[in-house]
Amino acid sequence: MSRREQRLQQQRVTRRRFLGLAVGGGVVGAAAAYGIVQLAGGDDTKQSAGSSTTASSTQPVSPTETIPAGADSAYARVGRAYLQQAPEESSTDALQQALPPEFTAGGAPNWGALGPQVGTDYTKGDIVTLDGWRMSRTEARAAAYVALTAG
């Protein structure tokens, strides 16, 4: 067990001991244990140049490829959440008008075409919350488009 793990363990034991003392064995605890989980697979080779993660980078990352998303996917769920928030946009025509033309020009959604408009959204503060996710309105519209068109 590493020193850090020992320290964490000690803190937990201490907290448990306190709880045992004060609560008589009941479990109290704001956020007692939390996780960082490495997600399986993938690589970071698609990072765009300059997509540094500190303040020196101000450009949002531009998606560079199309990723399949079915109607049951969490992504489509996000899109449906947007349509609930903005029912006036609940048609592919309305969404196509609001999205960059290149997004659907080739038939399948082209996420790579969203980048500049996403950046503008962030600059303007045009951000929405969908299913908990904070995202630009353009990203939300793209998800909504997928929700409407995914098979």
Added chain:
Amino acid sequence: MRGDVCIVGAGAAGITLAKTLAGSGRSVVLTESGALESEAETQDLYKGPMVGTEMQSASGPLTLDQIRLRFFGGTTNHWAGWCRPLEPIDFGPTPARPDIAWPFGREELDPWYEQAGALCQLGPFDHTYQGWTSAGLSQPLLETDLVTTRIIQVSFPTKFGELYRGDLRQASNVRVLTHANLVRFDTAEDGGAVSAAVIKTLSGNEFTVEARVFVLATGGIEVPRLLLASNQTRPKGLGNENDHVGRYFMEHIDVGGGFAVLPQSTFDMSLYNGKDVPVSGPGRLSGRTIQLKGAHILTDKAIQEHELFGIEATLESSPIDEGPVQDAGIKGPDAGTVYEQLTGRKPGVISYVRLLAEQSPNPRSRVTLTNEADPLGVPRAQLDWQLAKADRESMRKGLAIMADELGRIGAGRLQVGVGGIEFNQGPAKTLFELYKVTPADFTRPEFPVSVGFHHMGTARMTSDPKQGVVDPNCKVHSVSNLYIGGSAVFPTSGTSTPTFTIVALALRLADHLQKQVLV
């Protein structure tokens, strides 16, 4: 019993005071309600009703006897050891709380923070990221105009009762009394000075401690309880001429803020997971290591322009194969897919965001006395904790700023979910199932809150006697020889855990007593 100084309460403040006054040539009596270990009968003296906003736990709402420890060492017997000073902006008025400020700025406490670091077994007094670059910390996730980085130094955690017991035992001028419960202060006829501390034991003994100076250091709930109960000559209680004793009770809202999804391999997360670094220094620090842990806070610009209270965000981790953390993997692919769709980047890390938020000083949030007395005859305390709508809204807005900055610079994305008590133990498919919030929590006026067990503000420090309880030297405005130690005197809570500031204030008070009062 007589002494030059009578200190009531052997927690972080009381022990710091007694230890500092050891060898001073002044006789010190330190009284502690509990023993050297916890005892149920003594702990029960803390019992009392809680009304107002519920402090949630996995087993239901918390009670007054669950959120404190009543034995030698006080809450340092269970603290996590996180130390970070209050920010300079915490001392002044802000657009969100324009009417309250400390009577001095951060610079007044800096030398005492420096000394407090030794007692808390920390490294050099520097909590900036830049100050620790030589320690090889990994890059911070966010450093922008609106969000900045701070370093929490994690004490071992230092248990004051265990570590400094020997020093107090060896000090010929310090007398420590355990099982000694203050039941009230007796005063001169006009109530302008304390003449004696009346002490009782659960076994039936009663005696008084007479002293030139009294320091009440029993925590943010017991301080007002005992001031209000000392009403023999002043019917409203000591120091309560202007009805401030017990009011402005503040806690740190300590809840989940959601999950951050970060690109794979982009970050070395050691800054957030905690990094052990060797430190050198006087005494007990030699040859030891401390843990440094990164945290993000809102900048002054964000707080002022958006009229917010402060928040502190930390990214929490523990070994993957431990308990509830495994559950995070269940929702990981779900969040990862959304992230990948949004950004076109492969997700690499999903991390729980923990928030510690400032609460605004609210006069309706208060400690009062009940009609029921404890076995020693002291009226039990009632806590009416009032978390304002503005506190919750500010937390949401502050977290949204952090999330948007994360997205704006392409560092990752945040699925926010303010609230939540702890991870569910069973299978969970979504973020919200995982830690007991729902999407509706974003629009509900209230969400379940857990707390930091930090009790502040109930005897607040002000220059104007009409606006608070103690003066800038922690002396009760209207009582010539009664001082308050601990976080009860905090006019604002900031977002840093309070023990470090409690110790700094106690060192400052000890210096004041030695140089100005006990001469």
